[in-house]
Amino acid sequence: MEAHILFPKFLRSAVLCLSLLATFVASGLALGYVAVAIYFFVTGGTERIKKEFSGEVAAERRATGERLPFTPVAVWVLWASVGFGLGIGGWKRVARRAGLTEQEIGAVIGSRRRLTSA
Secondary structure, three states: OOHHHHHOHHHHHHHHHHHHHHHHHHHHHHHHHHHHHHHHHHHHHHHHHHHHHHHHHHHHHHHOOOOOOOHHHHHHHHHHHHHHHHHHHHHHHHHHHHOOOOHHHHHHHOOOOOOOOO
């Protein structure tokens, strides 16, 4: 018996959507934070990374009224966006290997083509 017959259609769609969301978020956040850590390393070495991620620098900024510089935010947004795209691409690649059709993948991602009832 095939796997897609064992699960109701709505449950299968829900599981696929959740797996896509998890892949999308995990890859985007991971790549975003790694890029910011690399930026902090390049601009101040390991000591700056420790201070930034421990919260020392944030506490100093709040005390002085200073705002977060634009550059780390821009680095995070840029690389998180790249990570989100890589997450979707990776999920599609795994979905194809798992035997999903292009219609099923499109239905999960939200393209105009929807699953037809089988």
